[in-house]
Amino acid sequence: MKKPTPNPPETDETSPYESADSRKLHEAAERALDHHFNPLPKKCPGRKPSQMFQISPDMDDESLLAHACESLASASVMASDVAAYVDSPQRHRILGIQQVIMLAELAVNRVLDNVEVSRYPA
Template sequence: MIKPTPNPPLADDVSPYEFPDSKKLNDAADRALDHYLKPLNLKSPAPRKPSTMFFVSPDMKDEDLLAHACESLASASVMTSDFAGYLEGPHRHTAMAIQQIVMLAELAVNRMLDNVEVPKALPRS
């Protein structure tokens, strides 16, 4: 048995602006979606102003900075190793792992320090 069904009405172009306030609502929805979905960095970020509590002078030589970093890492390695002596079990393993990472960083800084060319002294006249 064939059941007659009415044909659906022809689809008219549906506009989101059927009602007088619908354009305002659509604009508000677009602004809200843009606010949450568009990337935030469309504008250039504000320039970063570093804290001046701890300040490294910009005229410091690379060799001096590397030497200081090497000494700081050596101190951190010794302190972590000493601290690990007071711990047991997994906490000791964690402290020793931290000490090893610091030691590897110290080796990298030492290698960089070895690669820094020391400026030759000017000949005395």
């Protein structure tokens, strides 16, 4: 009786770990494949983020926005002050930077106006 499908080709039973060289090649190939096809960032187990400039995770949104708004206002004033002491080409650049800062400040102020303050968490 004939089979509808042929037998799979016979393969030799060699292991990629037969010798030290084949093991190294196999590990290198695995690393290369993981690098290109599994680009998930690997987190270093012993790495701790710097705590020099850190915002408390339980800080409320309104306080964060208020601080951002005050920082942008200060940066705008500093840019304006520096622009008063430089000549025309640099002054235009600094005033352009000040305008971007002011637009960011306006956006933060709008968000602050729209934030619904919940004093008592549910």
